[in-house]
Amino acid sequence: MRVNFWGVRGSLPAPQLPSQIKSKISAILEQITPEDIASPENRERFLAGLPPWLFGTVGGNSPCVSVTLEDTREFIIFDCGSGMREMGIAMSQEKPKPSRYHIFFSHFHWDHLQGLPFFNPAYDPSVKLDFYSPMQNLEKVLAGQMVAPYFPVHLENMGSQKHFYLMEEPVHVGNVSIQYKKMNHPGDSYSYMVCENGKRFIYATDTELTAPDFMKTEENTAFFEGADMIVIDCQYTLGEAIDKYNWGHSAFSLAVDFAANWGIKHMVMFHHDPTYNDRKLYNILQSARWYIERMNIKGIELTLATEGLEISL
Numbered sequence: 001m002r003v004n005f006w007g008v009r010g011s012l013p014a015p016q017l018p019s020q021i022k023s024k025i026s027a028i029l030e031q032i033t034p035e036d037i038a039s040p041e042n043r044e045r046f047l048a049g050l051p052p053w054l055f056g057t058v059g060g061n062s063p064c065v066s067v068t069l070e071d072t073r074e075f076i077i078f079d080c081g082s083g084m085r086e087m088g089i090a091m092s093q094e095k096p097k098p099s100r101y102h103i104f105f106s107h108f109h110w111d112h113l114q115g116l117p118f119f120n121p122a123y124d125p126s127v128k129l130d131f132y133s134p135m136q137n138l139e140k141v142l143a144g145q146m147v148a149p150y151f152p153v154h155l156e157n158m159g160s161q162k163h164f165y166l167m168e169e170p171v172h173v174g175n176v177s178i179q180y181k182k183m184n185h186p187g188d189s190y191s192y193m194v195c196e197n198g199k200r201f202i203y204a205t206d207t208e209l210t211a212p213d214f215m216k217t218e219e220n221t222a223f224f225e226g227a228d229m230i231v232i233d234c235q236y237t238l239g240e241a242i243d244k245y246n247w248g249h250s251a252f253s254l255a256v257d258f259a260a261n262w263g264i265k266h267m268v269m270f271h272h273d274p275t276y277n278d279r280k281l282y283n284i285l286q287s288a289r290w291y292i293e294r295m296n297i298k299g300i301e302l303t304l305a306t307e308g309l310e311i312s313l
Contacts, residue, residue: 003201007061009081011111027054138164201230272305
């Protein structure tokens with residue numbers, strides 16, 4: 001399976017400010033020497049040597065992650081944040097264009113819904129959209145954000161073929177299974193596990209990890225233990241998580257402890273705080289790596305979720 005990240009911010013979109021872009025340009029210019037621009041090769045070498053927070057951006061769109069299935073070439077989408085618009089643009093360039101999407105919601109907070117009205121394939125009559133959630137009233141919730149005065153186009157006016165499913169058991173797409181598990185978040189939130197060809201991927205945004213999540217129960221073990229990759233809420237530092245207790249998000253160090261507890265091979269830090277700039281996010285990544293080394297944790301690959309990131313399992 002192939003995992004693509006279209007939106008990685010939490011709470012609301014956080015686009016780069018002009019002042020932030022100017023600051024990056026200024027910092028880059030301060031480092032340039034005449035030798036760095038003497039040839040195309042030197043320029044490429046200089047750019048490649050810049051820190052990632054300076055040359056590029058984490059991205060500002062709210063959550064949307066897709067999984068491309070190897071066997072069916074169908075797409076699974078987790079959450080419809082503003083990053084879904086970027087996915088729609090990318091899909092319009094695919095040949096042939098995808099004709100079916102399976103869309104799963106962690107929960108119905110606005111940052112996980114707001115991209116749906118801007119998803120281009122949703123207006124194509126030849127496209128099938130299958131929506132899933134363990135929470136009641138899925139169609140009503142999605143339609144509710146697309147009525148006056150909030151939005152000029154109603155859900156029923158989007159031309160695609162839409163079907164809505166209440167999840168009460170695992171969903172199967174071809175030979176692939178998608179399972180769910182309730183997590184700790186105000187109003188509830190659900191994590192999902194995708195199993196394909198012996199690989200297991202977990203999407204676990206908007207969760208405040210607590211002691212029961214670490215317990216070796218039968219349910220927890222079946223869902224988390226030995227997963228190949230987890231995309232997990234790392235919105236806060238530990239100090240912020242303490243200050244914002246019961247807000248429904250986790251500290252990056254607690255997420256590392258969680259991945260180590262369950263023997264998860266690859267942890268992707270996700271749902272970034274909208275107030276964090278790129279430099280702070282990469283500093284948090286470095287702190288997480290330092291924490292892994294300090295605690296002598298073995299076997300975990302660590303990645304910061306960024307828009308445009310693609311990971312194959």
